[in-house]
Amino acid sequence: MFFEFVPNPQFDFLTHFAKKFNVPLEGDRLILPPVMGTGSIRRISLSTGLKLIVHRYKLNQDIILSRVASDEPNDLVSIIFHSNEATASVNTDGTPNPLSRSSAYAIQIASTDLHSQIRFPANTDIHFIVVGIMKDALKELLGINNPNNVVETIVNAAPGFLYYESMTVEINKLVRQVTEAREDNELGNFYYRLKVQELLYLVFEKLQKREVVNYHLVHKDDVEKLLLIRTAILADLSVPPSLPELAKMAGFGETKMKDIFKQVFGDTIYNYYQQARMEEAAFLLKHSGMSVSEAGYQLGFANLSHFGRIFEKHHGLKPKKYATGG
Template identity: 35%
Template sequence: MPIQNDKLNYLHFFNKIGYNIGSNYIQNVDVHNYKSFDFFPDLAMFFAAYTVKKTFSRPTAAPKFIKNSICFFFKNVFGDVHSKKDEKPFIRIFPASYTYTSIFKKDSRVKTVSVLISAEYLKGFLQNDAEKFQYLFDTSNDFLIEEIMTDDIVRTINDIVKNEAPATLADYHYKLKAMELIFHLFKSLSKRAQSAHQQLSDKDIKSIYKVRDKLVSSFDKPTTIAELKQIAGMNELKMRKIFTQVFGMGIYDYYQHFRMHEAARLIREEKLSVSEAGYQTGFENLSHFSRTFEKYIGQKPKKYALKIS
């Protein structure tokens, strides 16, 4: 059932699913918007928008009342234009039992949608396709996957967050929306190359995120593989394998993907011209920029600019 937007009920929901969010979180977060839905024992979904009052860290903990669950976590993928203090949007998938430490930075504004779903319940929906995603269901193997954003995912999340609940069958509506969100995410996951998923240590995951952060820190000047190897502290082959496992594409494709989405943002939000957006993302040749933009965004930049004007 939907829970009203206040901090007390926000905490009540976490208690209800058996998830200990910790005293630091309670004391140092101002919740602005919140709604949750539980469909026990198989599924729960919530979204929240909040501001961090003081920097703190918090170890994760598994919810107790959805057994053997997988978490689909969408961060900063809805709402208004992001400020410089906001983290970049991302989607992460991991077993709810996976433990890591989250850092919450003072004054950051955070908007999240989370879906917790029983692995067995999810298998029932995937049916024959479940074998393609076996790495998600191997309970002996912790994993962390980051997936790219798609227009379908953003559209569905905005339907969940922004639209009023229907007057009738509201629970049924939101349960379908949760599954629609997972459906669009699995469409993206299905495009990943089929490869063996190796066990990753906490050190491996931290190192590969340092590589990713460096890769997207400057779109006008690509980082060399030699620099990335040094940041990762591992050989090139291992770095490439782990990067592809976590992010679903190779280092070069990932760089170009984010580079073109940054160009699209500059055109859409900053109202830059096509040539200015190309220049700011490191292109000297406008034709090369146009071809690359079309490959990753799906249309030429001039057509994209006209469409959103």
């Protein structure tokens, strides 16, 4: 299944989705027919300039939601939360990248002038919410006096911005509370508004803590290059990334590459690599049956004491204790 749309403040996702797949609406709710799967999509108008779309379903076929870049500038900020156990994929003018609650792509904050596609696989539980908020409503809600350049870019709805954040346990819990909330609650709108405000607080708390970097307008080609760089970094976690080689491969100048990578992903290339390395180490220790030494050597650590120190710094436990359940 394929659904294409152009985001703007007037666009009604639910109505167009229902028309595309010939599914009747029940007020602000679309219940999927058995031929498509089970579950529903809901739209909730929370306040002036603040809307919510809640996706919770299991489909019989893969679906691609294709967001086409808006040609007309507008003040809409899109914030997408993915809380899926199974891996979907996100493609923002580049190579498909894994998307689940544990990936670095779990939360996307973007302007409406960038194209992206999300593919959800069939026969998997999807928990996925989209917050659409106008820049003036966002400014008023945050009430922040000294925003860093990341937050300032977002609240001004500047063209060509794209940021990713990973999903914390607290944010994931809130997303699940939204997708699993009772629909017969008389105070439902109030409940959703509170939860969305909590989500926005937690996301912007993370964004406000990002180090100030020189802001670069993110063009379509830049996004593609960034995702190529990220794919190259993660291709072999036993080898540290070479900045000159990454820059040459992507066609970036090295300084611009470092700046724009940190701007979008919130960390330096090396720190991002090291974080991914430790996440992979945790996975290997929990799920592969590897010993601490096997996992360390596979990830390129010749010195296991060094591996242990870095692992404990990231996860709060020594590798052996982590592997046995802490």
